[in-house]
Amino acid sequence: MKPVEILVVGGGPAGLCAAIQAAEMGSKVLVVDRNRALGGQLIKQTHMFFGSEKQYASTRGFDIAQILLDKIDQMENIEVMTNTTVLGLFEDGVATLEKDGKYIKVKPKAIVVGTGASEKTLAFPNNDLPGIYGAGAVQTLMNEYGIKPGNKVLMIGAGNIGLIVSYQLMQAGVQVEAIVEASPTIGGYLVHASKIRRMGVPIYTKYSIKEAIGTEAVEKAVIWQLDDKWQGISGTEKELEVDIICISVGLSPLSELLWQAGCEMKYLPELSGYVPARDENLQTSVKGIFVAGDVSGVEEASSAMVEGYLAGMSAAAYLGYSLYNTKELREDLLQQLNSLRHGPVGERINKGIASILIQSEAAASTEA
Amino acid sequence: MRIEEHPILNFKRGKKIRFFFNDQEVEGFEGETIAAALHAAGVKSLSHSIENHRPRGLFCAIGNCSSCLMEVNEEPNVRICVEELKDGMKVKTQKGKGDIL
Numbered sequence: 279m280k281p282v283e284i285l286v287v288g289g290g291p292a293g294l295c296a297a298i299q300a301a302e303m304g305s306k307v308l309v310v311d312r313n314r315a316l317g318g319q320l321i322k323q324t325h326m327f328f329g330s331e332k333q334y335a336s337t338r339g340f341d342i343a344q345i346l347l348d349k350i351d352q353m354e355n356i357e358v359m360t361n362t363t364v365l366g367l368f369e370d371g372v373a374t375l376e377k378d379g380k381y382i383k384v385k386p387k388a389i390v391v392g393t394g395a396s397e398k399t400l401a402f403p404n405n406d407l408p409g410i411y412g413a414g415a416v417q418t419l420m421n422e423y424g425i426k427p428g429n430k431v432l433m434i435g436a437g438n439i440g441l442i443v444s445y446q447l448m449q450a451g452v453q454v455e456a457i458v459e460a461s462p463t464i465g466g467y468l469v470h471a472s473k474i475r476r477m478g479v480p481i482y483t484k485y486s487i488k489e490a491i492g493t494e495a496v497e498k499a500v501i502w503q504l505d506d507k508w509q510g511i512s513g514t515e516k517e518l519e520v521d522i523i524c525i526s527v528g529l530s531p532l533s534e535l536l537w538q539a540g541c542e543m544k545y546l547p548e549l550s551g552y553v554p555a556r557d558e559n560l561q562t563s564v565k566g567i568f569v570a571g572d573v574s575g576v577e578e579a580s581s582a583m584v585e586g587y588l589a590g591m592s593a594a595a596y597l598g599y600s601l602y603n604t605k606e607l608r609e610d611l612l613q614q615l616n617s618l619r620h621g622p623v624g625e626r627i628n629k630g631i632a633s634i635l636i637q638s639e640a641a642a643s644t645e646a
Numbered sequence: 647m648r649i650e651e652h653p654i655l656n657f658k659r660g661k662k663i664r665f666f667f668n669d670q671e672v673e674g675f676e677g678e679t680i681a682a683a684l685h686a687a688g689v690k691s692l693s694h695s696i697e698n699h700r701p702r703g704l705f706c707a708i709g710n711c712s713s714c715l716m717e718v719n720e721e722p723n724v725r726i727c728v729e730e731l732k733d734g735m736k737v738k739t740q741k742g743k744g745d746i747l
Binding site: 422425450 | 648681690695
Protein backbone atom coordinates (compact mmCIF):
# COMPACT_ATOMS: atom_id res chain seq x y z
CA MET A 279 0.00 0.00 0.00
CA LYS A 280 1.26 3.42 -1.02
CA PRO A 281 1.83 5.73 1.97
CA VAL A 282 0.33 9.16 1.40
CA GLU A 283 -0.01 12.17 3.67
CA ILE A 284 -2.70 14.20 1.95
CA LEU A 285 -4.71 12.85 -0.95
CA VAL A 286 -6.35 15.50 -3.10
CA VAL A 287 -9.12 14.09 -5.27
CA GLY A 288 -9.61 16.23 -8.36
CA GLY A 289 -7.16 18.63 -9.98
CA GLY A 290 -9.52 21.48 -10.78
CA PRO A 291 -9.38 24.97 -9.24
CA ALA A 292 -10.30 23.69 -5.75
CA GLY A 293 -7.96 20.69 -5.72
CA LEU A 294 -4.98 22.55 -7.18
CA CYS A 295 -5.23 25.33 -4.61
CA ALA A 296 -5.66 22.79 -1.80
CA ALA A 297 -2.52 20.98 -2.94
CA ILE A 298 -0.51 24.22 -3.19
CA GLN A 299 -1.53 25.41 0.27
CA ALA A 300 -0.98 22.05 1.97
CA ALA A 301 2.42 21.65 0.30
CA GLU A 302 3.45 25.17 1.25
CA MET A 303 2.86 24.24 4.87
CA GLY A 304 5.22 21.31 4.48
CA SER A 305 3.00 18.28 3.93
CA LYS A 306 3.40 15.73 1.17
CA VAL A 307 0.49 15.78 -1.27
CA LEU A 308 -0.77 13.38 -3.90
CA VAL A 309 -3.13 14.94 -6.47
CA VAL A 310 -5.23 12.43 -8.40
CA ASP A 311 -7.27 13.38 -11.46
CA ARG A 312 -9.15 11.14 -13.87
CA ASN A 313 -8.41 13.41 -16.82
CA ARG A 314 -5.31 13.47 -18.98
CA ALA A 315 -4.29 16.87 -17.70
CA LEU A 316 -4.86 18.90 -14.55
CA GLY A 317 -6.84 22.13 -14.51
CA GLY A 318 -10.39 20.82 -14.40
CA GLN A 319 -12.89 23.04 -16.15
CA LEU A 320 -10.57 26.06 -15.97
CA ILE A 321 -8.77 24.96 -19.12
CA LYS A 322 -11.78 25.69 -21.30
CA GLN A 323 -12.73 29.03 -19.73
CA THR A 324 -11.76 31.74 -22.20
CA HIS A 325 -13.47 34.57 -20.32
CA MET A 326 -11.86 36.88 -17.79
CA PHE A 327 -12.76 36.20 -14.20
CA PHE A 328 -14.53 38.51 -11.77
CA GLY A 329 -13.74 38.66 -8.06
CA SER A 330 -10.62 40.37 -6.77
CA GLU A 331 -6.94 40.23 -7.62
CA LYS A 332 -6.42 37.41 -5.13
CA GLN A 333 -8.65 35.18 -7.27
CA TYR A 334 -6.93 36.34 -10.47
CA ALA A 335 -9.73 38.69 -11.57
CA SER A 336 -9.38 39.98 -15.15
CA THR A 337 -7.34 36.89 -16.04
CA ARG A 338 -8.76 34.30 -18.42
CA GLY A 339 -9.64 30.92 -16.93
CA PHE A 340 -7.09 28.92 -18.95
CA ASP A 341 -4.35 31.36 -17.92
CA ILE A 342 -5.31 30.90 -14.25
CA ALA A 343 -4.96 27.14 -14.74
CA GLN A 344 -1.45 27.69 -16.10
CA ILE A 345 -0.46 29.88 -13.13
CA LEU A 346 -1.60 27.16 -10.71
CA LEU A 347 0.01 24.35 -12.71
CA ASP A 348 3.34 26.21 -12.83
CA LYS A 349 3.23 26.49 -9.03
CA ILE A 350 2.46 22.77 -8.68
CA ASP A 351 5.38 21.94 -10.99
CA GLN A 352 7.79 23.86 -8.77
CA MET A 353 6.76 22.11 -5.56
CA GLU A 354 8.73 18.98 -4.86
CA ASN A 355 6.34 17.66 -2.25
CA ILE A 356 3.39 17.43 -4.67
CA GLU A 357 3.02 14.22 -6.64
CA VAL A 358 0.53 14.19 -9.51
CA MET A 359 -1.28 11.19 -10.96
CA THR A 360 -3.39 11.94 -14.03
CA ASN A 361 -5.54 9.45 -15.97
CA THR A 362 -6.29 8.06 -12.54
CA THR A 363 -9.77 7.62 -11.10
CA VAL A 364 -10.47 7.43 -7.39
CA LEU A 365 -12.87 4.50 -7.15
CA GLY A 366 -13.65 4.49 -3.48
CA LEU A 367 -13.02 5.95 -0.04
CA PHE A 368 -13.45 3.27 2.60
CA GLU A 369 -14.26 3.44 6.31
CA ASP A 370 -10.80 2.16 7.30
CA GLY A 371 -9.26 5.17 5.54
CA VAL A 372 -8.12 3.30 2.43
CA ALA A 373 -8.68 4.95 -0.95
CA THR A 374 -8.68 2.85 -4.12
CA LEU A 375 -7.49 4.19 -7.46
CA GLU A 376 -7.50 2.92 -11.01
CA LYS A 377 -4.78 3.80 -13.51
CA ASP A 378 -4.29 2.07 -16.89
CA GLY A 379 -6.47 -0.82 -15.79
CA LYS A 380 -4.44 -1.32 -12.59
CA TYR A 381 -5.94 -1.17 -9.10
CA ILE A 382 -3.94 0.85 -6.57
CA LYS A 383 -4.56 1.19 -2.85
CA VAL A 384 -3.40 4.20 -0.85
CA LYS A 385 -3.84 5.11 2.79
CA PRO A 386 -3.81 8.87 3.22
CA LYS A 387 -3.74 10.59 6.61
CA ALA A 388 -6.09 13.28 5.31
CA ILE A 389 -8.17 13.69 2.16
CA VAL A 390 -9.38 16.78 0.33
CA VAL A 391 -12.27 15.99 -2.00
CA GLY A 392 -12.57 18.50 -4.84
CA THR A 393 -14.45 16.46 -7.41
CA GLY A 394 -16.54 19.35 -8.74
CA ALA A 395 -19.97 19.04 -10.26
CA SER A 396 -21.72 17.68 -13.33
CA GLU A 397 -24.25 19.35 -15.57
CA LYS A 398 -27.92 18.89 -14.99
CA THR A 399 -30.15 17.96 -17.86
CA LEU A 400 -33.75 18.93 -18.52
CA ALA A 401 -36.82 16.80 -19.22
CA PHE A 402 -38.51 17.48 -22.59
CA PRO A 403 -39.54 15.27 -25.53
CA ASN A 404 -36.55 14.09 -27.57
CA ASN A 405 -34.01 15.47 -25.08
CA ASP A 406 -31.77 12.51 -25.91
CA LEU A 407 -31.13 13.44 -29.56
CA PRO A 408 -27.52 13.90 -30.67
CA GLY A 409 -26.82 17.64 -30.89
CA ILE A 410 -28.19 18.30 -27.42
CA TYR A 411 -25.30 19.08 -25.14
CA GLY A 412 -24.51 20.40 -21.73
CA ALA A 413 -22.98 23.86 -21.96
CA GLY A 414 -19.69 22.47 -20.65
CA ALA A 415 -19.54 19.90 -23.46
CA VAL A 416 -19.86 22.67 -26.01
CA GLN A 417 -17.02 24.53 -24.28
CA THR A 418 -14.87 21.41 -24.39
CA LEU A 419 -15.45 20.91 -28.10
CA MET A 420 -14.95 24.58 -29.03
CA ASN A 421 -12.36 25.88 -26.61
CA GLU A 422 -10.29 22.80 -25.97
CA TYR A 423 -10.35 21.07 -29.34
CA GLY A 424 -11.30 23.90 -31.70
CA ILE A 425 -14.37 22.18 -33.07
CA LYS A 426 -17.65 23.86 -33.95
CA PRO A 427 -20.48 21.72 -32.56
CA GLY A 428 -22.87 22.95 -35.30
CA ASN A 429 -24.12 26.07 -36.99
CA LYS A 430 -27.17 27.32 -35.12
CA VAL A 431 -27.88 26.96 -31.43
CA LEU A 432 -30.71 27.37 -28.95
CA MET A 433 -29.33 28.07 -25.46
CA ILE A 434 -31.49 27.00 -22.53
CA GLY A 435 -30.72 28.98 -19.39
CA ALA A 436 -29.62 32.58 -18.93
CA GLY A 437 -27.42 32.12 -15.87
CA ASN A 438 -23.77 33.11 -16.14
CA ILE A 439 -22.76 29.87 -17.84
CA GLY A 440 -25.56 30.14 -20.42
CA LEU A 441 -24.64 33.74 -21.20
CA ILE A 442 -20.89 33.20 -21.31
CA VAL A 443 -21.13 30.06 -23.45
CA SER A 444 -23.53 31.84 -25.84
CA TYR A 445 -20.89 34.53 -26.31
CA GLN A 446 -18.19 31.91 -26.79
CA LEU A 447 -20.35 30.14 -29.39
CA MET A 448 -20.53 33.41 -31.33
CA GLN A 449 -16.76 33.78 -31.07
CA ALA A 450 -16.46 30.33 -32.63
CA GLY A 451 -18.71 31.36 -35.50
CA VAL A 452 -21.94 29.70 -34.36
CA GLN A 453 -25.19 31.62 -34.69
CA VAL A 454 -27.14 31.88 -31.44
CA GLU A 455 -30.82 31.84 -32.46
CA ALA A 456 -32.18 32.51 -28.97
CA ILE A 457 -31.59 32.12 -25.26
CA VAL A 458 -34.59 30.95 -23.22
CA GLU A 459 -34.87 31.35 -19.47
CA ALA A 460 -37.72 29.83 -17.47
CA SER A 461 -37.44 32.42 -14.68
CA PRO A 462 -38.95 35.86 -15.07
CA THR A 463 -35.48 37.39 -14.81
CA ILE A 464 -32.01 36.76 -16.22
CA GLY A 465 -29.93 34.90 -13.64
CA GLY A 466 -26.46 35.89 -14.87
CA TYR A 467 -24.67 39.22 -14.69
CA LEU A 468 -26.44 41.91 -16.73
CA VAL A 469 -23.10 43.00 -18.19
CA HIS A 470 -22.91 39.62 -19.99
CA ALA A 471 -26.59 39.76 -21.03
CA SER A 472 -26.28 43.27 -22.46
CA LYS A 473 -23.21 42.32 -24.49
CA ILE A 474 -25.10 39.41 -26.06
CA ARG A 475 -28.25 41.44 -26.70
CA ARG A 476 -26.20 44.12 -28.45
CA MET A 477 -25.06 41.40 -30.85
CA GLY A 478 -28.70 40.82 -31.77
CA VAL A 479 -29.45 37.67 -29.78
CA PRO A 480 -32.93 37.61 -28.19
CA ILE A 481 -33.18 36.50 -24.57
CA TYR A 482 -36.69 35.24 -23.82
CA THR A 483 -37.52 35.16 -20.10
CA LYS A 484 -40.45 33.02 -18.86
CA TYR A 485 -39.76 30.77 -21.86
CA SER A 486 -38.63 27.18 -22.07
CA ILE A 487 -38.19 24.42 -24.61
CA LYS A 488 -41.32 22.43 -25.47
CA GLU A 489 -39.63 19.77 -27.56
CA ALA A 490 -36.73 18.94 -29.83
CA ILE A 491 -37.42 17.65 -33.33
CA GLY A 492 -35.18 15.39 -35.39
CA THR A 493 -34.49 11.77 -36.37
CA GLU A 494 -30.74 11.04 -36.19
CA ALA A 495 -29.86 14.45 -34.71
CA VAL A 496 -31.49 17.76 -33.74
CA GLU A 497 -33.12 19.56 -36.66
CA LYS A 498 -35.47 21.96 -34.86
CA ALA A 499 -36.47 23.15 -31.43
CA VAL A 500 -39.87 24.39 -30.29
CA ILE A 501 -39.93 26.95 -27.48
CA TRP A 502 -42.94 28.29 -25.62
CA GLN A 503 -43.91 30.81 -22.99
CA LEU A 504 -44.47 29.72 -19.39
CA ASP A 505 -47.28 30.85 -17.10
CA ASP A 506 -46.87 31.79 -13.44
CA LYS A 507 -46.94 28.10 -12.51
CA TRP A 508 -44.06 27.29 -14.91
CA GLN A 509 -46.44 25.52 -17.33
CA GLY A 510 -46.18 26.00 -21.10
CA ILE A 511 -48.88 28.15 -22.72
CA SER A 512 -50.43 26.64 -25.88
CA GLY A 513 -50.40 28.99 -28.83
CA THR A 514 -47.14 30.71 -27.83
CA GLU A 515 -44.90 28.17 -29.57
CA LYS A 516 -42.03 29.34 -31.75
CA GLU A 517 -40.15 26.94 -33.99
CA LEU A 518 -36.41 27.48 -34.36
CA GLU A 519 -34.19 25.90 -37.02
CA VAL A 520 -31.23 24.78 -34.94
CA ASP A 521 -28.77 21.89 -35.04
CA ILE A 522 -27.56 22.40 -31.48
CA ILE A 523 -29.50 22.71 -28.23
CA CYS A 524 -27.30 23.69 -25.38
CA ILE A 525 -28.53 23.02 -21.84
CA SER A 526 -27.31 25.31 -19.12
CA VAL A 527 -29.66 24.79 -16.21
CA GLY A 528 -27.12 24.38 -13.46
CA LEU A 529 -24.83 21.78 -12.01
CA SER A 530 -25.09 19.19 -9.28
CA PRO A 531 -22.25 18.25 -6.94
CA LEU A 532 -20.29 15.07 -7.78
CA SER A 533 -20.47 13.81 -4.22
CA GLU A 534 -20.50 10.01 -4.63
CA LEU A 535 -17.17 9.55 -2.84
CA LEU A 536 -18.41 11.54 0.17
CA TRP A 537 -21.52 9.36 0.40
CA GLN A 538 -19.35 6.28 0.30
CA ALA A 539 -17.00 7.62 2.94
CA GLY A 540 -19.99 8.06 5.25
CA CYS A 541 -20.04 11.85 5.36
CA GLU A 542 -23.26 13.39 6.62
CA MET A 543 -25.08 14.71 3.55
CA LYS A 544 -28.03 17.01 3.13
CA TYR A 545 -30.11 18.14 0.16
CA LEU A 546 -29.89 21.92 -0.10
CA PRO A 547 -31.34 23.65 -3.16
CA GLU A 548 -29.24 26.72 -2.29
CA LEU A 549 -26.10 24.66 -2.91
CA SER A 550 -27.55 22.77 -5.92
CA GLY A 551 -27.99 19.28 -4.50
CA TYR A 552 -26.74 16.86 -1.87
CA VAL A 553 -23.79 18.43 -0.13
CA PRO A 554 -21.69 17.45 2.88
CA ALA A 555 -22.04 18.97 6.34
CA ARG A 556 -18.77 20.77 7.08
CA ASP A 557 -17.23 23.02 9.69
CA GLU A 558 -15.77 26.45 9.06
CA ASN A 559 -12.45 24.82 8.08
CA LEU A 560 -14.24 22.63 5.50
CA GLN A 561 -13.80 19.41 7.44
CA THR A 562 -16.75 17.03 6.93
CA SER A 563 -18.44 14.94 9.60
CA VAL A 564 -15.76 12.28 8.93
CA LYS A 565 -12.53 13.36 10.63
CA GLY A 566 -9.72 13.89 8.16
CA ILE A 567 -11.97 14.32 5.12
CA PHE A 568 -12.16 17.88 3.84
CA VAL A 569 -14.09 19.37 0.91
CA ALA A 570 -13.61 22.31 -1.43
CA GLY A 571 -15.26 23.72 -4.53
CA ASP A 572 -18.45 22.68 -6.30
CA VAL A 573 -18.68 19.29 -4.56
CA SER A 574 -19.51 21.16 -1.35
CA GLY A 575 -22.01 23.46 -3.08
CA VAL A 576 -22.07 24.83 -6.62
CA GLU A 577 -20.51 28.31 -6.90
CA GLU A 578 -17.97 30.02 -9.12
CA ALA A 579 -14.39 28.91 -9.78
CA SER A 580 -13.17 31.92 -7.80
CA SER A 581 -14.71 30.67 -4.56
CA ALA A 582 -13.61 27.12 -5.41
CA MET A 583 -10.01 28.35 -5.41
CA VAL A 584 -10.37 30.13 -2.07
CA GLU A 585 -12.08 27.09 -0.56
CA GLY A 586 -9.25 25.00 -1.96
CA TYR A 587 -6.62 27.04 -0.12
CA LEU A 588 -8.70 26.84 3.06
CA ALA A 589 -9.27 23.06 2.82
CA GLY A 590 -5.58 22.49 2.02
CA MET A 591 -4.63 24.60 5.02
CA SER A 592 -7.07 22.74 7.28
CA ALA A 593 -5.86 19.32 6.10
CA ALA A 594 -2.22 20.29 6.71
CA ALA A 595 -3.11 21.78 10.12
CA TYR A 596 -4.97 18.56 10.95
CA LEU A 597 -1.66 16.74 10.42
CA GLY A 598 0.17 19.24 12.64
CA TYR A 599 1.73 21.49 10.00
CA SER A 600 1.65 25.23 10.36
CA LEU A 601 3.16 28.46 9.12
CA TYR A 602 4.13 31.45 11.23
CA ASN A 603 1.10 33.29 9.83
CA THR A 604 -1.46 30.47 9.47
CA LYS A 605 -3.98 32.38 11.51
CA GLU A 606 -3.75 35.55 9.40
CA LEU A 607 -3.89 33.54 6.17
CA ARG A 608 -6.99 31.74 7.39
CA GLU A 609 -8.69 35.01 8.34
CA ASP A 610 -7.86 36.40 4.92
CA LEU A 611 -9.34 33.37 3.13
CA LEU A 612 -12.54 33.57 5.18
CA GLN A 613 -12.72 37.26 4.35
CA GLN A 614 -12.27 36.53 0.63
CA LEU A 615 -15.09 33.98 0.70
CA ASN A 616 -17.25 36.50 2.47
CA SER A 617 -16.71 39.17 -0.14
CA LEU A 618 -17.23 36.72 -3.05
CA ARG A 619 -20.56 35.72 -1.50
CA HIS A 620 -22.31 39.04 -1.80
CA GLY A 621 -25.61 40.07 -3.37
CA PRO A 622 -28.73 37.88 -3.59
CA VAL A 623 -26.80 34.85 -4.96
CA GLY A 624 -24.23 35.06 -2.19
CA GLU A 625 -26.90 35.44 0.46
CA ARG A 626 -28.57 32.27 -0.78
CA ILE A 627 -25.27 30.38 -0.65
CA ASN A 628 -24.50 31.67 2.85
CA LYS A 629 -27.97 30.62 3.98
CA GLY A 630 -27.37 27.13 2.60
CA ILE A 631 -23.97 26.80 4.25
CA ALA A 632 -25.30 28.09 7.59
CA SER A 633 -27.89 25.31 7.65
CA ILE A 634 -25.26 22.52 7.49
CA LEU A 635 -22.37 24.10 9.32
CA ILE A 636 -20.84 21.86 11.96
CA GLN A 637 -19.98 23.84 15.08
CA SER A 638 -17.01 21.90 16.34
CA GLU A 639 -14.09 22.31 18.68
CA ALA A 640 -11.82 21.27 15.83
CA ALA A 641 -12.81 24.46 14.06
CA ALA A 642 -11.43 26.46 16.96
CA SER A 643 -8.27 24.40 17.37
CA THR A 644 -6.62 25.43 14.08
CA GLU A 645 -6.99 29.04 15.09
CA ALA A 646 -4.51 28.57 17.91
CA MET B 647 -16.14 21.45 -38.56
CA ARG B 648 -12.88 22.78 -37.23
CA ILE B 649 -12.49 26.37 -36.07
CA GLU B 650 -9.62 27.93 -38.02
CA GLU B 651 -9.82 31.49 -36.71
CA HIS B 652 -10.69 32.51 -33.17
CA PRO B 653 -10.43 35.92 -31.46
CA ILE B 654 -8.83 34.52 -28.27
CA LEU B 655 -7.61 31.00 -28.86
CA ASN B 656 -4.89 29.67 -31.07
CA PHE B 657 -5.33 25.95 -31.60
CA LYS B 658 -2.08 24.04 -31.76
CA ARG B 659 -3.04 20.73 -33.30
CA GLY B 660 -0.83 17.67 -33.12
CA LYS B 661 0.29 15.43 -35.96
CA LYS B 662 -2.39 14.39 -38.44
CA ILE B 663 -3.34 10.75 -37.89
CA ARG B 664 -5.80 8.29 -39.42
CA PHE B 665 -8.31 6.07 -37.72
CA PHE B 666 -11.32 4.00 -38.70
CA PHE B 667 -14.96 4.73 -37.96
CA ASN B 668 -17.04 1.67 -38.84
CA ASP B 669 -14.31 0.58 -41.30
CA GLN B 670 -14.24 3.97 -42.97
CA GLU B 671 -10.94 5.89 -42.84
CA VAL B 672 -11.18 9.25 -41.03
CA GLU B 673 -8.58 11.91 -40.21
CA GLY B 674 -7.90 13.31 -36.79
CA PHE B 675 -5.10 14.93 -34.82
CA GLU B 676 -2.85 13.61 -32.11
CA GLY B 677 -3.83 14.95 -28.69
CA GLU B 678 -7.56 15.13 -29.29
CA THR B 679 -10.25 12.77 -28.08
CA ILE B 680 -12.06 10.29 -30.32
CA ALA B 681 -15.25 12.32 -29.83
CA ALA B 682 -13.55 15.52 -30.98
CA ALA B 683 -12.22 13.85 -34.14
CA LEU B 684 -15.61 12.28 -34.94
CA HIS B 685 -17.38 15.61 -34.42
CA ALA B 686 -14.88 17.32 -36.69
CA ALA B 687 -15.73 14.68 -39.30
CA GLY B 688 -19.44 15.46 -38.88
CA VAL B 689 -20.32 12.31 -36.94
CA LYS B 690 -22.74 13.19 -34.14
CA SER B 691 -24.73 9.99 -33.78
CA LEU B 692 -22.38 7.72 -31.87
CA SER B 693 -24.55 4.79 -30.84
CA HIS B 694 -28.14 3.68 -30.34
CA SER B 695 -29.97 3.06 -27.10
CA ILE B 696 -30.31 -0.58 -26.14
CA GLU B 697 -34.10 -0.95 -25.93
CA ASN B 698 -35.58 1.58 -28.33
CA HIS B 699 -32.57 2.02 -30.61
CA ARG B 700 -32.72 5.79 -30.36
CA PRO B 701 -29.62 7.64 -31.57
CA ARG B 702 -27.13 8.72 -28.92
CA GLY B 703 -24.64 11.56 -29.06
CA LEU B 704 -22.35 12.96 -26.46
CA PHE B 705 -23.79 15.09 -23.68
CA CYS B 706 -21.18 15.99 -21.06
CA ALA B 707 -17.86 15.50 -22.90
CA ILE B 708 -16.02 15.01 -19.60
CA GLY B 709 -16.55 11.32 -18.95
CA ASN B 710 -19.55 11.57 -16.63
CA CYS B 711 -22.70 10.66 -18.46
CA SER B 712 -21.87 7.53 -20.52
CA SER B 713 -23.92 8.74 -23.47
CA CYS B 714 -20.95 8.31 -25.85
CA LEU B 715 -19.99 4.65 -25.33
CA MET B 716 -18.46 2.99 -28.41
CA GLU B 717 -16.33 0.00 -29.28
CA VAL B 718 -12.65 0.90 -29.59
CA ASN B 719 -10.15 -1.70 -30.84
CA GLU B 720 -12.76 -4.35 -29.97
CA GLU B 721 -13.18 -3.15 -26.38
CA PRO B 722 -16.81 -2.21 -25.70
CA ASN B 723 -18.16 0.64 -23.53
CA VAL B 724 -15.30 3.06 -24.07
CA ARG B 725 -16.15 6.65 -23.13
CA ILE B 726 -14.91 8.20 -26.35
CA CYS B 727 -15.35 11.77 -25.05
CA VAL B 728 -12.30 11.28 -22.83
CA GLU B 729 -10.40 8.55 -24.72
CA GLU B 730 -7.40 9.89 -26.61
CA LEU B 731 -7.30 9.22 -30.33
CA LYS B 732 -4.43 7.01 -31.52
CA ASP B 733 -3.17 6.33 -35.01
CA GLY B 734 -4.89 3.33 -36.62
CA MET B 735 -7.62 3.04 -33.95
CA LYS B 736 -10.70 1.07 -34.92
CA VAL B 737 -13.80 2.83 -33.60
CA LYS B 738 -17.14 1.14 -34.09
CA THR B 739 -20.77 1.79 -33.29
CA GLN B 740 -21.53 -0.58 -30.45
CA LYS B 741 -24.42 -3.00 -30.72
CA GLY B 742 -26.12 -3.81 -27.44
CA LYS B 743 -24.39 -3.75 -24.11
CA GLY B 744 -21.07 -5.22 -25.28
CA ASP B 745 -19.60 -8.52 -24.12
CA ILE B 746 -17.52 -8.85 -20.99
CA LEU B 747 -13.93 -9.54 -22.04
